Amino acid sequence: MLNPPTALLATLTLTAALSAQAAPRHARSEPPPQPLGPRPELVAFADTLANDTGWDATALRDLLAQALDLPRVRQLILPAPAGAAKTWAAYRERFIDSRRIDAGLAFWAEHEAALARAESQYGVPAEIIIGILGVETFYGRITGGFKVLDALATLAFDFPAEHPRAAERQAFFRRELAEFLRLCRDNGLDPAEVRGSYAGALGLPQFMPGSWRQYAVDFDGDGRIDLFASPADAIGSVAHYLAEQGWKPAQTTHYTVQLPADPLSRRRLLAPDIRPHFSAAELLAEGATLSEAARDHDGPLAVIELQNGPHMPATVRLGTENFWAITRYNWSAYYAMAVIELGQAVRARRAPAPR
Structure with a gap:
């Protein structure tokens, strides 16, 4: 996601992007992309970054141009x-199917020790990590085919003006471009060859460059962080990221709820969106029907509404602070619920541990 704190894969998923890449067979061909060239804002960016880092300004200008x-x-x-x-x-059908569950089972079996260690160290259950890696990249099978330098430079210097938050997003991508160049320098990567999502997200967990530099960990102990080729590093980094976003060990992610019939009460409960806001007592006072576990919950709750089209009732849940932590990865209740339910589906298919 691209919302603060600098996270990972935008509010759009990699799978959606890859689906969109497939052009219709008879679509009109477009002219090949052209270099950005030495436009003034690019040159100014390069000179500032070179001054801050001690890099060669001319070489950086040429690379970006x-x-x-x-x-x-x-x-x-x-x-x-x-x-x-x-x-x-x-949305759920796209991510929770037999192929992805089977892949999750195989990934869990192969990396069981790293998942158990991450859960012990950071308090994040293995099934949540499994859910994130499965939704993000199908356990490393779909990590993005765009050259990240091209993608980030495009969004940093030619962001579409029609976007409702163009100035904010362009500033974000300029910061991420700088983080990407620092990441490449620190890790000996050729910035012109690194590939990822159209938004610049990288590796198995689809971390944005700034998140890689801030949250990624060397979880396999080989002295370097590699989110492209080390599943252990990806596992530990996802767990560390969620812990830094406030994950609470042993807390559930959500509860069932029935909203009140009164339209005004429903609107008040849905207004804060996915941010936990209400106590159980406040929800009850508004006329919501809570499960016994939800009534006993100690902490704020969010009323989560997942639409099911114009002819079906919405799916409604109460999100805890742990549900909120997952949405720090991608600002979407649909995404968070897909992560949770994929992880649950994989866990349910695992054979019980031998006694």
């Missing part, structure tokens, strides 16, 4: 058209 301006990236970063319907059932 040669980055390609990608029209496809500008298109993919735009939000869905207003009025586009969200359907939880369809």
